Amino acid sequence: MDFRWKLKDKAKPESVAYLSHEINVNTTLANMLVNRDIHDFQQAKDFFRPDLDKLHDPMLMKDMDKAVKRLVDAIENKESILVYGDYDVDGTTSVALFYGFIKAFYDKVAFYIPDRYKEGYGISEKGVRYAAENGFSLIVSLDCGIKAIDKINLANELGVDFIICDHHTPGEQLPDAVAVLDPKRKDCPYPYKELSGCGVGFKLVQAFSEYTQRSEANLYTYLDLVAISIASDIVPISGENRILAYYGLDRLNNNPRPGIKALILKGKIEKDLSITDIVFKIGPRINASGRLEHAKASVELLISKDLDEGVRRAELVEDVNAARKNFDENITREALEMIEIQEQTGTFKSTVLFKEDWHKGVIGIVASRCIEKYYRPTIILTESNNKATGSARSVFDFDIYEAIEACSELLEQFGGHKYAAGLTLPVDKVPAFQKKFEMVVSERVREIHLKPILEIDDELILDQINYKFYNILRQMAPFGPGNPEPVFCVNQVHAENVRILKEKHLRFEIIQDGQNTRPVCIGFGFAKYYELLNSKMRFNIAFEIRENTFRNTSSLQLYVKDIKFD
Template sequence: MEYVWKQKPKAPQPIVEKLGKEINVNPTLANMLINRGVENFEQAKDYFRPSLSQLHDPFLMQDMRAAIDRIEEAIAKDQKILIYGDYDVDGTTAVALVYSFLMGFYPHLEFYIPDRYKEGYGISERGVRYAAEQDFSLVIALDCGIKAIDKVDLAKKLGVDFIICDHHTPGEQLPEAVAVLDAKRSDCAYPYKELSGCGVGFKLIQAFAKHRGMDESVLYSYLDLLVVSIAADIVPITGENRILAYYGLDRINNTPRPGFKALILRSKIEKDIGISDIVFKIGPRINASGRLEHAKASVELLISADLESAMERAKVVDEVNATRRNFDENITKEAFEMIAARETEREWSSTVLFKEDWHKGVIGIVASRCIEKYYRPTIILTESNAKATGSARSVVDFNIYEAIAECSDLLDQFGGHKYAAGLTLSVDKVPAFQAKFESVVKSRIEEIHRKPVIEIDDELLLDQINYKFYNILKQMAPFGPGNPEAVFRISNVYAEDVVVLKEKHLRFKIVQDGQVTTPVCLAFGMADRAKDPDLTTVNMLRGRMRFDIVAEMRENFFRDKSSLQLYVKDIKFD
């Protein structure tokens, strides 16, 4: 895939010099910080040394007082409370968090995760009727519910109250719940709008602890759940999310709950866990149960009381994840073949694919795979309960939720946010939806959205790549959306010691002005990349052609020794 290289803006020199002098960093680092919203000493202090004391008052969130009062009423009257959550990582971690916290002092609780295939996303009629039949007076819904107007109305008729804790974009009308906690509400003054679903659940228990005069340290044991939700749900790692992720990583690395300890052992992670480890190793294992079987297994793993039982549950989850990978690979292959066969859609701005027997649990992953290859807003649909149901994924800076909303006349329901959404429609409306969605995307999409962009922080010379520089970069973690890893351009170099790994990856050193790098360069999947079969990347590197690279700086550990490496994101030859 061809990438566009985009240099991030350079801040005015006086501002760069002022910040560099205040915190004693070089101009490159000062400019990087300014691009991340850090412009003075106090902001730098908060950025490099985040503190839980910086968290906002949970009672700033609209309806929080009503939510706490209703929970207190339920406790005072010994009413049964049902903790209800979505079946993905964000939902299951949120359920584990609120359930574990309340179970610490109130026993009349259960948790409920809807069946992806029998009930679908969000609050289901089956779930509402279950609550009523089992005599639950209160349901706390997590990571879902912001559009469940008819389901909450049904619950009221059946004598069941709802507290909604969601982070998705509300519609024009809110459910008639006792409380609707969502910072994205237009009437909500809460300062930070990008919490995960688990993050909203955390604000609920933070408010409850504050209301009861509890020491806030009682909340710290739940921060490992929070960081997993933040990483897996790909919310911005800014503001409160960055604080929660920072302390959550400390928790999961040093004192993880038994469920996470078991997953870490199963994943064979032998270094400090970072955001990417959660995204690629821990998150998919938690997600697997909800994708193929039932997410109840993931919650049971996360609330395991001891490592022995957690290891047994993690083994089952791991096996399900292996099956999920097989489905993922096979359906992705079919999707690629379908796209390649559609001659008339080669120049389209979007992709909408439907096949009735695709596994519903992996279509979101397949949508992401399609974007990696074709880079355009993508919706993958399958048949479930006699309906076409699908997952949507987007490219950088294109709001797929708004594009789907313009097609709402063809849909039974939809929900989500800028980069990911879900939808349901009649099978016979799929062709009409495909055409209308393409028309909407074509009218909205800009040229910058048609190719993936690599944003470059700055250009470096080889002699600037050293541990002194890298040790400051490390302190900018945790990295993720809103606080990306630093990417540097290194220009006019040629390669030495080029080695092909597993027939598709490259390892090499680079030379600039006669100076050879100490860091080894690793370029994953680039060995045979080329427009001309005779001019593969490996051949051009071995031919000592001059090139530029963009790369991230990483630390590698091998046999108790550490070394710096450059992870190459792209190569451009002269």
């Protein structure tokens, strides 16, 4: 992909100098930290040493007092509680967390995941009626419900109370539930707005634990699930999410719950999991059941009582994930072929594709794959229950939710956020939606949105790349949205000892005039540059710094992000 490099602005020299002195780091590192809104010793300490004691008081969230009281009353009165969650990773981890926590001391609790194909996204009428018919007087919904006004009204008519835990953007009207927990509510004073759905569920459990004087140590055993939700739902890893992700990753790597441990073993996933590993290795496996069959299997995996049970359930998830990959590859190929044909008829600022037999469970993945080649806001639609239903994915800094909202007169329902959304509309309105969405995007999108940006933290010289520098960088993890892994560039270098690996990757050393350091670079998918690199032509290179260990010997390597030749 052809990137536009954007060197981040230099912070104010006086701010950089002050922080550099305060925490004893060089100005390159100080500049990076100031650009991450870290200006003094205490902020740096909070960043480098996340502390669970710094989590916000959950009672600051609007309606939290009502939610805790209703939950306490339900347990004291021995009511049946139904834990209801969406079928994606955020939803299934939310259900596993809340159900697992309550089930440990209260038997009259069950969970419900809607069928992606028969019920669709969010609270379903079938789910509400199931609760009423089976004696559940309280539903706790997680990662969904913020727009389910009609379904909550139905529940009220049927005598079923709702506590909603959601993190999606509310509409103008809130559902008439006992409590609506969503930090994005306009009237919610909660200081951190970017929790995942599982994160909101965690805050309810935290508030309940404090109210009932239960051990926080037990509560924190669920942080592996919260970390998986944060990574998979692509929420910012800043503020409170950084604390939750930091300790959740620690638990994942040192003492994961049996189901996750089994998934790591069956998937042959390496140790020292990062946020990226969750996004590409853990999350898709958990998601697979909900995409192709029923997400109940993922929840059962996550709440496995021991490793033997976890391994049995992980084997099933692995089989489904293999089938998911096959669907993904075939549909992606068809979608790219359709875009190539479309490109011959004109210039487009968006992609909206529809094919009635595409598998609904993988269209979100396919949308992301299409953006990798055709970088523009993308919606992939298929037919389900006689409706066109789809997943939307966006490009950097373009709000696809608002663009879809501008076409709402053609839609039956939609929801999501800036970079990802879901929608449903009548099949016969797909052509009109394609036309309207293209018009809306064309009016709002700017050229800078349509060329991927590679943000570069700073320009280095090669001798700056050493273990002292790297060891501080490593402590800035976990990396992700809101705290991206640092990317650097070095200019005017040439390559030596260039080798092709597995026909499509490169390994080479770079040399810069006047510098003694000659780091090894690994370029995945960069084999097309073999001849140019071998020609000794000078180039600029953008990279991340990683540690590589081979035969008990460790060294720093540069993982290539992009190369620009003179």
